[in-house]
Amino acid sequence: MSTEAEEWGKQLRLAGYKLTRQRRAVLAVIAAGETHLSPAEVYDQARIACPDLGLTTVYRTLEILSELGLVRRVHLEKGCHSFASASGGHSHHLICNKCGEVIEFEGCDLSPLLERVAQRTGFVIEAHWLELFGTCPACQRVSENSPQRHQDTKK
Numbered sequence: 001m002s003t004e005a006e007e008w009g010k011q012l013r014l015a016g017y018k019l020t021r022q023r024r025a026v027l028a029v030i031a032a033g034e035t036h037l038s039p040a041e042v043y044d045q046a047r048i049a050c051p052d053l054g055l056t057t058v059y060r061t062l063e064i065l066s067e068l069g070l071v072r073r074v075h076l077e078k079g080c081h082s083f084a085s086a087s088g089g090h091s092h093h094l095i096c097n098k099c100g101e102v103i104e105f106e107g108c109d110l111s112p113l114l115e116r117v118a119q120r121t122g123f124v125i126e127a128h129w130l131e132l133f134g135t136c137p138a139c140q141r142v143s144e145n146s147p148q149r150h151q152d153t154k155k
């Protein structure tokens with residue numbers, strides 16, 4: 001297990017949760033992920049190390065990690081979520097409303113806004129996540145050329 005996954009395991013135990021073999025497998029997958037993963041993707045990857053893992057355990061573990069601030073939810077269309085490590089303090093995503101593609105982007109020029117918000121509200125801002133919703137270039141092209149959506153071609 002990675003250092004991050006080990007730290008999360010300590011946080012779970014400190015919060016009163018058991019660190020089962022199944023939860024360790026989920027922690028290892030999320031900590032190793034370079035991008036966001038859906039619960040089904042976490043389940044598929046974690047089952048390699050822990051074949052008796054249940055999908056309900058994945059959902060419960062992700063919810064606990066989210067409540068503890070260790071992972072962040074990436075909101076997708078139709079109420080679906082994917083999850084990623086919350087380390088680093090901020091993240092930025094472009095999310096296509098048509099096909100659900102999520103692209104992480106770099107660059108953060110929000111410092112002036114964050115300072116104004118902190119001054120107006122009295123909050124000490126420790127982290128932020130930015131999600132921008134719109135239509136990806138592929139879906140724009142498909143919309144221009146036919147009534148069929150890019151989503152149909154991704155299946």
